[in-house]
Amino acid sequence: MMADAIGNKIANGDDGSEIIDRILNAGRKLGYETEVYFVTGKGINLELKGKLIGEACGSETWAMGVRVIKDGRIGCSSTNSPSRWEDCLNSAIAGSKFSDMQEWGGMAKPSKPAVSSLNVFDKNIADCDIATAKELIERMLSAAEGKGAEIAGGSGSLSVGTTTVANTEGVCYSLEKTGCGVSMETIDGTSTGYEFDSSGFLKDLDPERVGREACEMAVFSKNGGDIATGKYDVILSPLSVCQLLSAVVIPSLSGRNVHSKRSYLEGKLGECVFDEKLSLYDNPFEGESARLYDAEGVPTKRIDFVKDGVVEAFAYDLRTAYRYGEKSTGSAVRAGAGGAPVIGTHNICLDGKRENIFDEKAVFATGIVGAHTANGVTGDFSVELSNASWMNAGVKENPIKSAMLSGNIFDMLKNLSGISKESRDFGSGVIPYLRFSELSVIGR
Amino acid sequence: MESPDYYDIRHVNGSSVHIEIDNGRIESASGSFSDTAVLRVLKKSGWGIVSIENYGSKSKKEINEYIKTALRYASATAEKVELAEAKSGILKVPAMKEDPREISLEEKCGLLMEIERAAAIKDIINTRANYTEGSGTVHFEDSSGNEYEYEICRSGYSVSAVAKRGDIIQAGRESEHTILGLNLRHKAEKGRSAAERAVSLLDAKPAKGGIMDAVLDQELAGVFAHEAVGHASEGDLVKEGVSVLKGKMGERIGNGILTVVDDPTLPEFGFMPVDCEGILPARTEIIKNGVLNSYLHNRQTLAAVGDGDAGHARAQTGEVPVVRMSNTFIENGDSSYDEVIAECRNGILLKGSRGGQVDPGRGVFQFNAEYGYLIENGELSGMVRDLSLSGEILKTLHDIVLCADDRRMNPGYCGKSGQNVPVTDGSPHLLLKNAVIGGMG
Structure with a gap:
């Protein structure tokens, strides 16, 4: 009582x-x-x-x-x-x-x-x-x-x-x-x-912005044209990049997945796995998910996972760190109070050499359908684009009715054409537009 | 106190067990307890809803306070809600062969370990197995005097294996979930089969994308029934105008051989004895012989849209009920599997599923197969990997030209509105003409 x-x-x-x-x-x-x-x-x-x-x-x-x-x-x-x-x-x-x-x-x-x-x-x-x-x-x-x-x-x-x-x-x-x-x-x-x-x-x-853009998106994408199957330059929106990062790249940075050999990045610490333009870090002091201590009371810190293309660190909680002789990086997270703490990121930031990536014509994806079906170990994926269009000189034009994009996220981030100056802040990540060349697009 | 025009309370007092094994080590064996209720009221316009944790300890006075709060919330709404009349009632929960709750945690750990260890074969670099068990008592009551209570226990496991040779990495996975009792005994072959698949995928070639004829196996075709047909038939999506099936009732929308059903009364993983609004579940034929026959509804969407059955309101513990599927499947046709493969002649057989997604408003779906085989001259040839299938719902329904007679059901979970509910998908093998296949070869 x-x-x-x-x-x-x-x-x-x-x-x-x-x-x-x-x-x-x-x-x-x-x-x-x-x-x-x-x-x-x-x-x-x-x-x-x-x-x-x-x-x-x-x-x-x-x-x-x-x-x-x-x-x-x-x-x-x-x-x-x-x-x-x-x-x-x-x-x-x-x-x-x-x-x-x-x-x-x-x-x-x-x-x-x-x-x-x-x-x-x-x-x-x-x-x-x-x-x-x-x-x-x-x-x-x-x-x-x-x-x-x-x-x-x-x-x-x-x-x-x-x-x-x-x-x-x-x-x-x-x-x-x-x-x-x-x-x-x-x-x-x-x-x-x-x-x-x-x-x-x-x-x-x-x-x-949400009200205006949600409407404009539906109106703009009406009466989309076809695209012929082939290789194209593609610009992915921050949302699309975020969807692919969450499905494949972030899990591959987990120390537990690395040591259990479930990560593409296993054995690649110190290697230049990504394009030299690209850096990836966790900044736990900004954004909605900001925190001073992780879910098991370890002080959080900035973690530079990838610096100028080189894999420099993996994320650890106490349990994984003790098991493999590493140090916790303050990366324990919990989704609510249930279960045990697991390894995650607080506010993942994709950064690097910023430039204007919009000058030349490319296929543009507002979002992707089915990112969770990507192969989490190898990075191979094949997804449907949502609200796809052509983009010319930074302006969206000629919507594309349906297009499927196939590729490997690690290969794509190794051969990146460019990182935009603009970023979108999702609260748990700050992500720019990325441009790629010669990606495989399947039309109808 | 001002009284609501209608209210219902759905209280779940539950517990769960989770075991995780990674490379032969028991990483965790944990249990949790929850006690949550959702109270909904209607007054003049839309729903006022309160989610209440630790509900079991609340006094009558506190519950009346929650009703007042919900009424205050309801006054912020503007949509007029009407509830259709539908038959209230409850089905008997199928008996379990062996109640998982009576088996010790130690024994369950041992049984899961047998499955996980069976996956540790040559070329396998990582194995993992999970067991989940969720059980609880669900109590429903509404202001019309309907009151139901039932107890259900859902349990199951998954096992996965990662194979590596040189730079090539592949994974295989098996899982089974049930309401019929413990399913961990004598299942080592499932661990082995996940591992053997991962190993054989090392030699599979990446599939070449393009438009071709495809045979979908029972699991992937079941995902199609669920993702492409089931979601688009959900009354809430039809009501808000975000389904391509809106306005098509009674029309022929697919090949005449096609009948698609959602049946929450079957003793499968998606079974429910009573829906979240106290309605007696019933079999709903969504598509009958190629003609759109019924939408899936809750009481509100049935009143607003018509053409279908209420009894499809479901919710995750502590969440607001929404229109959901249960056990969704394509009925058997009369062709044999061999006839389906022979009829395809040159194309691809897609096997297994890594999940899928649909935009029901746009009428476009995407899902991934686990692996596949090329079909050449009516026979299976080389194994291929990393394939996906996408398409337009309405076009695809006409392009399914053969259904085999070998329907199988596959349990899993479905996500919608941020809630996961247990479901089963099923189908016989299907022949799909002019399929859009994604691949990297």
């Missing part, structure tokens, strides 16, 4: 310190290094059905993940019921007994972050006011007005949340951040358009 009272108190806005202490003490008493990852928050999401708001959904989050370690055996569990904290701890302990022993040098110890503070909280979002969310939708709709496309759907959302990571070594870090986002889906005949935006700050969100 005691636990219930504590649970209700936390659900009503407590910072969780009481239940966190209780779990850490119980774990310590049983001889386990113990870690609690604790998430609270709330949000509001408005869904457009056609051009009318059809659903208004509010949510409250209360969840925690517990991890225990003894003799190099790791166990995890999670729950969203405060009253089940003991079941959760016991389940983590039971799981640890079956997992195989590994090298383990201890959970994160208290340490100073690489920068002193982050700017990730907007007080204008913090109360998740439904009127504020409604205003975002209205701004987006009025920018879409009279643009010629039908609005099929969309959304406007606000959220605020606090994540805390605490362990028996004395680590206890909390980060409170806000988020807002809008999206719009449109159609004109059988030509579809989609745009979105998200930010940690209301003032940085651009619902007008």
